[in-house]
Amino acid sequence: MSTQKRALARDAIKALIVDAARELFVRDGIEAVTMRAIAKRIGYTPTTIYLHFRDKQALLEELCLRDMGALANAFHRIGRIEDPVDRLRRLGMAYIDFAVDYPSHYRFIFMTQKPAITSALQASPDQNAYLMLFETVKEGIAAGQYRPEFDDAHQLAQLMWGALHGIVALQIVKSDEPWIEWRDVRETARAMCDLSMRGVLRA
Amino acid sequence: MSTQKRALARDAIKALIVDAARELFVRDGIEAVTMRAIAKRIGYTPTTIYLHFRDKQALLEELCLRDMGALANAFHRIGRIEDPVDRLRRLGMAYIDFAVDYPSHYRFIFMTQKPAITSALQASPDQNAYLMLFETVKEGIAAGQYRPEFDDAHQLAQLMWGALHGIVALQIVKSDEPWIEWRDVRETARAMCDLSMRGVLRA
DNA sequence: TCAACTTGCTTAACAGCGTTAACGCCGGGA
DNA sequence: TCCCGGCGTTAACGCTGTTAAGCAAGTTGA
Numbered sequence: 001m002s003t004q005k006r007a008l009a010r011d012a013i014k015a016l017i018v019d020a021a022r023e024l025f026v027r028d029g030i031e032a033v034t035m036r037a038i039a040k041r042i043g044y045t046p047t048t049i050y051l052h053f054r055d056k057q058a059l060l061e062e063l064c065l066r067d068m069g070a071l072a073n074a075f076h077r078i079g080r081i082e083d084p085v086d087r088l089r090r091l092g093m094a095y096i097d098f099a100v101d102y103p104s105h106y107r108f109i110f111m112t113q114k115p116a117i118t119s120a121l122q123a124s125p126d127q128n129a130y131l132m133l134f135e136t137v138k139e140g141i142a143a144g145q146y147r148p149e150f151d152d153a154h155q156l157a158q159l160m161w162g163a164l165h166g167i168v169a170l171q172i173v174k175s176d177e178p179w180i181e182w183r184d185v186r187e188t189a190r191a192m193c194d195l196s197m198r199g200v201l202r203a
Numbered sequence: 204m205s206t207q208k209r210a211l212a213r214d215a216i217k218a219l220i221v222d223a224a225r226e227l228f229v230r231d232g233i234e235a236v237t238m239r240a241i242a243k244r245i246g247y248t249p250t251t252i253y254l255h256f257r258d259k260q261a262l263l264e265e266l267c268l269r270d271m272g273a274l275a276n277a278f279h280r281i282g283r284i285e286d287p288v289d290r291l292r293r294l295g296m297a298y299i300d301f302a303v304d305y306p307s308h309y310r311f312i313f314m315t316q317k318p319a320i321t322s323a324l325q326a327s328p329d330q331n332a333y334l335m336l337f338e339t340v341k342e343g344i345a346a347g348q349y350r351p352e353f354d355d356a357h358q359l360a361q362l363m364w365g366a367l368h369g370i371v372a373l374q375i376v377k378s379d380e381p382w383i384e385w386r387d388v389r390e391t392a393r394a395m396c397d398l399s400m401r402g403v404l405r406a
Numbered sequence: 407t408c409a410a411c412t413t414g415c416t417t418a419a420c421a422g423c424g425t426t427a428a429c430g431c432c433g434g435g436a
Numbered sequence: 437t438c439c440c441g442g443c444g445t446t447a448a449c450g451c452t453g454t455t456a457a458g459c460a461a462g463t464t465g466a
Contacts, residue, residue: 013414035453045416047455056453111314113376127382150394155386158373159395166369170361173316179330183358191353192362195402209442216443238424250426251444259424 014052016042018063025063025104033060057115064105068125071098075132084139085201089193091133092164096189099168107172110165133157146200156200163196164189217255219245221266228266228307236263260318267308271328274301278335287342288404292396294336295367299392302371310375313368336360349403359403366399367392 020041024032035046035056053059074094081087099106109126138153140146150156167189171182223244227235238249238259256262277297284290302309312329341356343349353359370392374385
């Protein structure tokens with residue numbers, strides 16, 4: 001077999017593994033994703049997976065990386081919006097859409113701490129997303145759109161990120177607590193967008 | 204041994220177990236808390252722990268329950284504040300204090316989903332905390348302190364809770380991501396309080 | 407053509423986890 | 437004295453992620 005064909009075969013089985021992992025991931029949650037379960041699903045032994053991925057963490061990261069296209073595309077599209085304030089609001093809603101559509105992915109990416117030095121080299125999508133958020137609020141500050149006390153782009157970015165993250169994170173973790181009458185996430189998130197924009201914008 | 208003395212001894216060893224678990228919990232995080240590590244620390248075998256706790260989940264819940272006194276006391280004290288808006292702000296800051304002082308506890312209570320039907324009987328502290336938040340915003344709504352679009356006490360409670368939760372949750376999980384210049388949690392949280400109060404209050 | 411090497415995959419195992427069945431010991435009550 | 441119940445143990449089960457060693461088939465070089 002030529003080296004090219006071999007590379008293709010490698011990519012094919014890699015995709016096979018990732019697809020099997022994804023099915024377990026989105027259907028039964030991250031707890032159901034075990035190396036043995038993935039292997040069983042594609043008719044290999046668990047050892048085989050290690051021929052294609054360093055470890056489980058790397059596999060899950062690749063899985064999320066592949067599925068973050070949705071978020072990346074939306075962010076890229078929104079990035080062309082001129083007004084930084086409008087752009088910020090749209091970024092927020094796109095972020096919420098991703099969290100609602102891919103709760104398992106969201107949980108893995110934004111709600112579990114990765115073991116320190118992982119993929120420290122290439123920029124991860126969440127890193128890019130934060131940078132985009134940061135640039136957007138920075139532009140808004142430079143344009144004098146926000147109240148004067150919000151002069152720190154990092155703090156403002158972390159405020160907006162945190163506000164939306166809290167809404168979805170709470171619901172992902174506590175959605176089946178019977179003593180909370182949960183409201184629709186999207187509506188609450190929209191209200192949070194309006195609320196926080198009103199809180200930071202110049203009167 | 205009298206039954207009374209036996210009960211005391213039971214309580215003593217229970218406390219011993221919880222204390223050992225706590226040390227591991229706060230020093231090395233929840234991942235370091237294994238039944239074997241706890242047992243080793245107090246010179247027993249892991250099996251002994253099961254004579255006093257149903258399972259690991261129950262042990263961790265009891266541990267957190269014992270340490271939530273700090274939060275419960277603060278909430279109780281603040282509960283006496285007359286003005287519901289002022290009370291809401293103070294509740295928020297107390298909540299942040301707890302999250303910053305007990306990050307491991309916070310992570311276990313508010314950032315991991317418990318296995319469904321756990322301690323469904325007696326009211327858990329987080330349940331009480333949510334109820335208190337709910338009552339406070341309800342009073343504020345009744346007093347006409349908030350903008351008319353915030354007429355749903357549950358949604359408003361979830362908004363305020365989510366806003367603060369997002370701030371601390373992000374930092375707990377992503378504090379050692381090198382590509383984020385984190386601002387001080389307490390300051391950011393205070394800014395979030397001001398911001399969201401301004402966003403929801405009547406002009 | 408045949409040996410040597412590479413590649414893909416498996417079998418078997420290791421170390422650790424939460425948890426439980428079975429048993430030993432020991433003190434108090436009948 | 438006998439027995440019984442509670443405390444603690446040993447040993448194990450079944451699960452996890454991960455790895456060392458080996459096997460078989462295909463490619464390559466002499």
